[in-house]
Amino acid sequence: GAGVSQSPSNKVTEKGKDVELRCDPISGHTALYWYRQSLGQGLEFLIYFQGNSAPDKSGLPSDRFSAERTGGSVSTLTIQRTQQEDSAVYLCASSLGAGAGEAFFGQGTRLTVV
Amino acid sequence: EDQVTQSPEALRLQEGESSSLNCSYTVSGLRGLFWYRQDPGKGPEFLFTLYSAGEEKEKERLKATLTKKESFLHITAPKPEDSATYLCAVLSYAGNQFYFGTGTSLTVIP
Known part of the structure; x- marks a missing residue:
């Protein structure tokens, strides 16, 4: 596609429910990133995928968070048993490859846990 | 750990x-x-990439410069449509993630 696509754009969920956020990167981009942006905070790294290599999960805040990337393209970020502190904008980005320069971001998914 | 600080x-x-x-x-x-x-x-919109000290990039009213310790984003004769938050990020050879600063919120008053 022309840019990074994320869905849904907004998600309201009840505390304790599971949610899935989807990211469709730019075609041909082998690197994919998930970040989280809370109100007034900087971007917090969550996870990085590069091709078929094992993902860098070092930024995931707890074992309630997981992500997968199927076929080297679409990625899904799953949050289990959501908590109010999970409320944030979840941003996905892709780049041509490891260290290959700039990353391009999607519009984000705004998650609200009530 | 890699660190980025933006001001103001x-x-x-x-x-x-x-x-x-x-x-x-x-x-x-x-x-x-x-x-x-x-x-x-x-979501953040990409503006510039700088790779080495002394490098400069320009786009319309914006110019980015880089030294060994800092980067500047110069805004010349700004317009109200330049109002936004500007984020800086670094990528190192030691890791996979981009480290972001907390940004500068710019407001241009007509």
């Missing part, structure tokens, strides 16, 4: 009043420094 946190300018935003960084082997613009409710 917020900046109000009159239309046409030029100024600079600062991004100081500490990184173990700079692979690249990146500037993004973020409008409310949207």
Whole structure:
């Protein structure tokens, strides 16, 4: 596609429910990133995928968070048993490859846990 | 750990009043420094990549420069449509993630 696509754009969920956020990167981009942006905070790294290599999960805040990337393209970020502190904008980005320069971001998914 | 600090946190300018935003960084082997613009409710929009000290990039009213310790985003004769949050990020050879600063919120008053 022309840019990074994320869905849904907004998600309201009840505390304790599971949610899935989807990211469709730019075609041909082998690197994919998930970040989280809370109100007034900087971007917090969550996870990085590069091709078929094992993902860098070092930024995931707890074992309630997981992500997968199927076929080297679409990625899904799953949050289990959501908590109010999970409320944030979840941003996905892709780049041509490891260290290959700039990353391009999607519009984000705004998650609200009530 | 790699670190990025941006200043000021917020900046109000009159239309046409030029100024600079600062991004100081500490990184173990700079692979690249990146500037993004973020409008409310949207994802960051890529502006520039700088790779080595002394490099400069320009786009319309914006010019980015890089030294070994900091980068500046110079805004010449800004217009109200330049109002946004400007983010700086670094990528090092030691890791996979981009480290972001907390941004400078720029408001340009007509």
